[in-house]
Amino acid sequence: xxxxxxxxxxxxxxxxxxxxxxxxxxxxxxxxxxxxxxxxxxxxxxxxxxxxxxxxxxxxxxxxxxxxxxxxxxxxxxxxxxxxxxxxxxxxxxxxxxxxxxxxxxxxxxxxxxxxxxxxxxxxxxxxxxxxxxxxxxxxxxxxxxxxxxxxxxxxxxxxxxxxxxxxxxxxxxxxxxxxxxxxxxxxxxxxxxxxxxxxxxxxxxxxxxxxxxxxxxxxxxxxxxxxxxxxxxxxxxxxxxxxxxxxxxxxxxxxxxxxxxxxxxxxxxxxxxxxxxxxxxxxxxxxxxxxxxxxxxxxxxxxxxxxxxxxxxxxxxxxxxxxxxxxxxxxxxxxxxxxxxxxxxxxxxxxxxxxxxxxxxxxxxxxxxxxxxxxxxxxxxxxxxxxxxxxxxx
Amino acid sequence: xxxxxxxxxxxxxxxxxxxxxxxxxxxxxxxxxxxxxxxxxxxxxxxxxxxxxxxxxxxxxxxxxxxxxxxxxxxxxxxxxxxxxxxxxxxxxxxxxxxxxxxxxxxxxxxxxxxxxxxxxxxxxxxxxxxxxxxxxxxxxxxxxxxxxxxxxxxxxxxxxxxxxxxxxxxxxxxxxxxxxxxxxxxxxxxxxxxxxxxxxxxxxxxxxxxxxxxxxxxxxxxxxxxxxxxxxxxxxxxxxxxxxxxxxxxxxxxxxxxxxxxxxxxxxxxxxxxxxxxxxxxxxxxxxxxxxxxxxxxxxxxxxxxxxxxxxxxxxxxxxxxxxxxxxxxxxxxxxxxxxxxxxxxxxxxxxxxxxxxxxxxxxxxxxxxxxxxxxxxxxxxxxxxxxxxxxxxxxxxxxxxxxxxxxxxxxxxxxxxxxxxxxxxxxxxxxxxxxxxxxxxxxxxxxxxxxxxxxxxxxxxxxxxxxxxxxxxxxxxxxxxxxxxxxxxxxxxxxxxxxxxxxxxxxxxxxxxxxxxxxxxxxxxxxxxxxxxxxxxxxx
Numbered sequence: 030x031x032x033x034x035x036x037x038x039x040x041x042x043x044x045x046x047x048x049x050x051x052x053x054x055x056x057x058x059x060x061x062x063x064x065x066x067x068x069x070x071x072x073x074x075x076x077x078x079x080x081x082x083x084x085x086x087x088x089x090x091x092x093x094x095x096x097x098x099x100x101x102x103x104x105x106x107x108x109x110x111x112x113x114x115x116x117x118x119x120x121x122x123x124x125x126x127x128x129x130x131x132x133x134x135x136x137x138x139x140x141x142x143x144x145x146x147x148x149x150x151x152x153x154x155x156x157x158x159x160x161x162x163x164x165x166x167x168x169x170x171x172x173x174x175x176x177x178x179x180x181x182x183x184x185x186x187x188x189x190x191x192x193x194x195x196x197x198x199x200x201x202x203x204x205x206x207x208x209x210x211x212x213x214x215x216x217x218x219x220x221x222x223x224x225x226x227x228x229x230x231x232x233x234x235x236x237x238x239x240x241x242x243x244x245x246x247x248x249x250x251x252x253x254x255x256x257x258x259x260x261x262x263x264x265x266x267x268x269x270x271x272x273x274x275x276x277x278x279x280x281x282x283x284x285x286x287x288x289x290x291x292x293x294x295x296x297x298x299x300x301x302x303x304x305x306x307x308x309x310x311x312x313x314x315x316x317x318x319x320x321x322x323x324x325x326x327x328x329x330x331x332x333x334x335x336x337x338x339x340x341x342x343x344x345x346x347x348x349x350x351x352x353x354x355x356x357x358x359x360x361x362x363x364x365x366x367x368x369x370x371x372x373x374x375x376x377x378x379x380x381x382x383x384x385x386x387x388x389x390x391x392x393x394x395x396x397x398x399x400x401x402x403x404x405x406x407x408x409x410x411x412x413x414x415x416x417x418x419x420x421x422x423x424x
Numbered sequence: 425x426x427x428x429x430x431x432x433x434x435x436x437x438x439x440x441x442x443x444x445x446x447x448x449x450x451x452x453x454x455x456x457x458x459x460x461x462x463x464x465x466x467x468x469x470x471x472x473x474x475x476x477x478x479x480x481x482x483x484x485x486x487x488x489x490x491x492x493x494x495x496x497x498x499x500x501x502x503x504x505x506x507x508x509x510x511x512x513x514x515x516x517x518x519x520x521x522x523x524x525x526x527x528x529x530x531x532x533x534x535x536x537x538x539x540x541x542x543x544x545x546x547x548x549x550x551x552x553x554x555x556x557x558x559x560x561x562x563x564x565x566x567x568x569x570x571x572x573x574x575x576x577x578x579x580x581x582x583x584x585x586x587x588x589x590x591x592x593x594x595x596x597x598x599x600x601x602x603x604x605x606x607x608x609x610x611x612x613x614x615x616x617x618x619x620x621x622x623x624x625x626x627x628x629x630x631x632x633x634x635x636x637x638x639x640x641x642x643x644x645x646x647x648x649x650x651x652x653x654x655x656x657x658x659x660x661x662x663x664x665x666x667x668x669x670x671x672x673x674x675x676x677x678x679x680x681x682x683x684x685x686x687x688x689x690x691x692x693x694x695x696x697x698x699x700x701x702x703x704x705x706x707x708x709x710x711x712x713x714x715x716x717x718x719x720x721x722x723x724x725x726x727x728x729x730x731x732x733x734x735x736x737x738x739x740x741x742x743x744x745x746x747x748x749x750x751x752x753x754x755x756x757x758x759x760x761x762x763x764x765x766x767x768x769x770x771x772x773x774x775x776x777x778x779x780x781x782x783x784x785x786x787x788x789x790x791x792x793x794x795x796x797x798x799x800x801x802x803x804x805x806x807x808x809x810x811x812x813x814x815x816x817x818x819x820x821x822x823x824x825x826x827x828x829x830x831x832x833x834x835x836x837x838x839x840x841x842x843x844x845x846x847x848x849x850x851x852x853x854x855x856x857x858x859x860x861x862x863x864x865x866x867x868x869x870x871x872x873x874x875x876x877x878x879x880x881x882x883x884x885x886x887x888x889x890x891x892x893x894x895x896x897x898x899x900x901x902x903x904x905x906x907x908x909x910x911x912x913x914x915x916x917x918x919x920x921x922x923x924x925x926x927x928x929x930x931x932x933x934x935x936x937x938x939x940x941x942x943x944x945x946x947x948x949x950x951x952x953x954x955x956x957x958x959x960x961x962x963x964x965x966x
Contacts, residue, residue, distance in 0.1 A: 361656045
């Protein structure tokens, strides 16, 4: 070794790295189809998209959400700091509750969305897609808070589907029965369960340390006894579109990552007016949100025909291009062709009729162009009472 | 319940087609009454709890044909309908082997090669032909049958549609279509495959519900009829209705109620009231009478006109057509509650194909012999069965760890032979039990411990199906799906457009085009026809 180098720095790994569940996922993977999720190996499909999807809506599923970025925010000013950060009033988020939150840059454009867990009086966890340590550190300036990056120490598992509570019960976690939607509680030392998810169905998210992740997986897997299916991104993505949830980099471009000007969208443009609380006092982006008229609207569309409209351009009166589909899929549960689409104002909001999607279909080597009528929907495509029932049903 | 004694339309029978027609009519603004003889709705699409903790789909048991256009029109998922596909299937041999159908295409190729390497690409050609033919047929399902004997503008339009589609196929494919509509499934499979076991596995769809053998002409079409459905666009795929087939009827019933329709259960139609060639209403078997200018029967054509309509109102040639309409019982059903999953010793641990349709008929010859028994008035000594354990997928059907099993059995005659006499009345408890024992013997070929797992079994003979559901002879399709009684010949030549010789009276059940299965197409088509005629009448009146 060169005498001038005393100790060699620990080199970072190149390429995708495993989450704590990789050994379990690898063993189950028949499709050998992986995607990059924040640098981690994440399953696109483990067996078959179709059967993984139906397990979400019919049985119970496990999805590794460990690659989510997780930040712990503690301190006497934590609530105040978060209230400055996000558009909702977090003073309304009580101990043991979870809130879906959005936060903006000074132009009122969405930086990211995520779930905010209130674990203690002055103890919060924020879960999101994008890395946020620097932004949170900036936001913490002048507040008595500490921000800790838990992204690589806290593992997450989404247990979703109509029998998900039955699985928890079989795993000895029947006390989770009391959880209402958006509740979180520590049921065993080092194991938190929240009644949250990305599917719109009955479901839970379980949070534990990386070291204990595999033990948790095995415990649930055993309890599921063949009725539990591990799933990948593709099945989850169908379920989230049905539930009407937006995904970063599909339905909006995180404002801090978009290079081109004008790519940011405000929470109001994305359809979250109800989650912007102008009355609570100052928050980041408030002035811009009050000042700027929405230029776009993200809408839910029921698309004619049976061919998924992902990426389709939307036309008014079949001629004028007014927007595009950001997420489109055939909904196997609603039995509809559904999409989220971004339309230029005033389309989608004030002008909602005579809208058409231009869908290209590769019919065995021949491209066909189809114009399908689209209808703006106000409700999510998937709604089921079992998702909200407390105590939860067993199926 | 507040009821009107007169309605805009009355539907006799709350089967899935009757309910579908009622939904469309009610949504079009008509005041609709559905009357049903049973205390529950659904006809042959029901979920019944006959043993505490278990739910049986005790008639129809799988879903594929239900037209997606109708599901979407009526927004059935909003009323709780969830259709879940199942994967795979298998046929078990006597020697401890099996042929498995995997939904994973590569696994399927390997499995076919394990039995017969030449059949691997033969399978690709077979499925190409079948799906091509299905794609040809599917657009006709939600249209009136084209009638080449009529010169009415509308019939000519339908005919033109057919000619255009047929022309698009080209000469060779059209020849294939004609062959398909008329040939036997046995001949068709013999043309493609070498392995007797693979042929037997694929042949089942050609005979299910049909009083024909695998080498009887017309059975290739029956296979198409079973393949032309889809689950989420996967043509030929089958699934379960979550909560049993009754979930379909429940969704339709809720849809109808929301649209303002009225359902009355517990009293069926005794008589269709006809005066001067026009229908006036219905008289129920409990004495209630309801009036409407439109009355549609969801009962099969024989039951409607031979049992509940005074003959004097019907033209002789129509009656003859109804009388000769073939509607023969050929199948029985076992619905079984199991205290645990039966073991299938031949199958690998956790085999996905056990979640699909299971069989134990291993050659076309064996299937043909099973048919021979039926012709003689006996149930098959070695019956064909289509067996599924839906509780592996659907958690609502049985308590955790327990299972529900549905076994469709073929062949079982309606008019059982006894000392040289054939009669439905020969189906007594002894015969019913003997049939079940015969079926269990055959199931043991796949699952030797089956008998020890049974905690309850419902045995349904063709006679039971006729008595409970009202299907003549227990024929599940409301009439055989043979070319002589399909399209413009279904149910009676000249009366394929849901109308009948009695003005204002319509058929909405599977006796009408395009035929049986939980498809809802006859009901939707009939409603369209009723509304079209009503609109015409209204235009004339205006």
